[in-house]
Amino acid sequence: MSKYFLYVLVSAFVILAVIIGTAADSKSGPKLGYIDPNKVLQNYDKWITFQKQMQAEVEKYQSELNKINDQNQKQQKYLEYQQAINTKIAQTQQQIESEILGKVKEYAEVMGYDFIFNSTTMAYGSSSYNITDAFIKYLKTAKK
Numbered sequence: 001m002s003k004y005f006l007y008v009l010v011s012a013f014v015i016l017a018v019i020i021g022t023a024a025d026s027k028s029g030p031k032l033g034y035i036d037p038n039k040v041l042q043n044y045d046k047w048i049t050f051q052k053q054m055q056a057e058v059e060k061y062q063s064e065l066n067k068i069n070d071q072n073q074k075q076q077k078y079l080e081y082q083q084a085i086n087t088k089i090a091q092t093q094q095q096i097e098s099e100i101l102g103k104v105k106e107y108a109e110v111m112g113y114d115f116i117f118n119s120t121t122m123a124y125g126s127s128s129y130n131i132t133d134a135f136i137k138y139l140k141t142a143k144k
Contacts, residue, residue, distance in 0.1 A: 030114035
């Protein structure tokens with residue numbers, strides 16, 4: 001009888017421990033955060049450098065356009081330049097956003113986040129979950 005009682009007592013403690021452990025996990029829940037991708041992009045060093053390069057390129061194209069007297073030729077060159085610039089911006093932005101996404105994953109793992117959301121696709125997010133500034137700081141200090 002004492003073996004049976006001991007078995008029931010040990011089983012009860014195990015079940016109680018599992019219940020308490022499960023309850024503790026459900027109270028803390030997953031670690032969540034969100035970032036503003038536009039703010040992150042505007043503060044990302046590679047994007048800032050690219051914008052400066054593009055500004056210089058636009059000024060070069062503008063200088064070339066100012067040398068053309070024929071309006072039809074000027075219009076044609078303007079459209080060519082505009083298309084070239086827009087293509088370069090789209091390609092570079094996609095590449096940089098992909099890099100940033102990789103850094104978000106890295107940051108989530110390092111900081112123990114289960115989910116990091118994009119603020120532009122959320123209907124609402126409490127500011128206490130906004131980790132944009134902390135993430136930007138991480139980007140500036142992380143190994144390049």
